[in-house]
Every structure is written in C-alpha cells, then in structure tokens.
Amino acid sequence: MIRIAAVGDLHYGADSTGTCAIDPDELSDHADLLLLAGDLTRVGAPAEAELLARELADVRVPMFAVLGNHDYHADEAPAVVQRFADVGVDVLEGTNAVVDVNGARVGIAGTKGFGGGFAGACGTDFGEPEMKAFVGHTKDLAGKFAHALAHLEADVRVALLHYAPIKDTLLGERLEIYPFLGSYLLGQAVDEAGADLAVHGHAHGGTEKGVTPGGVHVRNVAQPVIRRPYRVYCIDE
Amino acid sequence: MTAMAEPHDEPKQYVVAKVSEALAHDPRVGELDVQVKVVGQQVFLTGSVSTVPRHELIGRVVEELLPDHQVHNEVVVTTSEGEPEREELA
Secondary structure: OEEEEEEEOOOEOOOOOOOOOOOHHHHHHHOOEEEEEOOOEOOOOHHHHHHHHHHHOOOOOOEEEEOOHHHHOOOOHHHHHHHHHOOOEEEOOOEEEEEEEOOEEEEEEEEOOOOOEEOOEEOOOOOOHHHHHHHHHHHHHHHHHHHHHHOOOOOEEEEEEOOEOOOHHHEOEOHHHHHHOEEHHHHHHHHHHOOOEEEEOOOOOOOOEEEOOOOOEEEEOEHHHHOOOOEEEEEOO | OOOOOOHHHOOHHHHHHHHHHHHHHOOOOOOOOOEEEEEOOEEEEEOEEOOHHHHHHHHHHHHHHOOOOEEEEOOEEOOOOOOOEEEEEO
8 A cells, every 4th residue: 555645736836834733653654655746836936945944854754746837927936846856855846756655666756847737728839929838838738647657667657747637626716716726637647548537736726626627646745735734645555 | 989998997896807817826825716806996715725824824915916996815724633434436
C-alpha cells in the first residue's frame, strides 16, 4: 500500500509562518511521500518560498511539487524553485520522477498546467496572437506533461497538477470562470498516458473528488477545499 | 448625446471589478478568490483566507479604495488544523 499525502494552495506570505501545519513526524507516520499542488506562495516572491521551505526542511519523506499561477506573479519562478530545491522538494514541470517506497516504484509526472476550459466550452488557438498564445501555452504544457507521464516506468503512477484536468472537481466554483481554472487537455493527457491518481489545486471553491472521462481518480487538494494539513490517498501497488 | 453617469452612479459591476483588481494587485494582499457584491453603498466581501492578518488587510484595502462605501468583510479565516484524513482508492 502506497500512502500519498497531498495539499495545494498554501499561499505562503509574510503572515503565514506556522499555518501549513505539516508536522514532519506525523507526516512520516501517515504517508510515504508528499505532493504539493502549486500556489505555494502568495505572489511568487522568493522570500515567501523561503518561509515555507523552512517549514518543510525537516520533512523526511520524499517531496514533489509543481508551481501554481501565484508562484509566477513576481517573475521570479527560478528563484522560487531553488528555495524549494534547497530543502529537498523536487519541483516538476513537464518532467517526472520515480521514488522507491518499500520496494515499489512510485512515479510522479507534474505540470502547472493552464486554463482554456473543457470540451464543448473551451478556447481555441485561433485568431489573435494573444488567443493563440493562451491556448498554445496549455497545449505546450499538456503535451510535455503527457510525454512525462507516458514514459514513467513505475508500479504506481500519479499526475501532479495545479490547474484542474476535469470539471467535476470545480463544482462549487462559478461556471463563468471554469476556463480559467483548468483544461480538458490535462485530463486527456492523464487518460491517454494512464495514471492511478491525479491531484490538483487552484479551485478553492471546488469539490475534492472527481474522475476523468477515462476513469482516473482526480482529487482537488486545495487547502481551502480539504481544510486539513494534507489528505492521504492510499493505492495498492 | 451620450449619456454620462455621475461618478457616484458608477454601475456596480464596474465597482466589483475595481475591487477585485485591487485585491489581486495590491502587493499587501494578492488574493484572487474573494467574492465581491455591491448593494447600494455597501460592499460585501466573502470567501476564505488562511490568516487573520490577511483577512484584516482585505477589509482595509477595500475601505481605502471605496471610502464612501460601508465594507462588510465576511471573508472567513480557514485553518488547516486537525488530523489528516485518509482515503483508500480502489
């Protein structure tokens, strides 16, 4: 049994010290690895990343993360990534990693992802350069993520996202903002490559549980949704 | 003749947009998930944040932006304390 802890949207700022509530000893008792689903900072300042990184420094299980839109706001994403890397968090973007858990290979592929909407009500890369850039960014990230997930050689495969891959876990959000909360291209990538679980954040007003059209479990682990330090998902290897 | 609204008659949807922009771009706040409703000269703020100081800043920023409105800061502070919950996926 692989125990995967996951949380997103911690939104760490100068006023946040101590609010992430992840106790390293307790985490080791409950889980084999920790996934962080983006929006780890408030405005993407390296100093904010440093505050959270300090609280993660004593975590002993492997940690993986993707960045979220907030983590890009200050245009200092490489420095934010470095702060987390310094304490052992592997920040994924169109990349993957495999970790050994009691002899089982657990693979994680990650991307921030982006918006665009869901089949039947989504943007198309047509018309103005700005529209092509918007949808093109989602296509680019989804394509690299699909490749990273498809090439994982692992017993358990997990997709780590910030933006939502399906609509189910947005239930509770306003319908008008769905195109800014996720894209079906991410869900399609998960289904085509195959996974045991996909986790995402970003949708604070959404719902925890959903499933892709292809039957993959999806969990929205934004902290305002789960209202716990993290959720633990257990998967038979 | 083009109809021109007086400043105090600014349609409320533009006031809502102005508040949302301010909460996103004010470097003290950086919040995108606060819901804003304007009723007459009253502004209602709802949603959730993770700290008390951020809750207070949200109210202060809107009061500074709209000094002629009564601001109802109903944003709640959610905590993440408690035992982590576990789910077994079949």
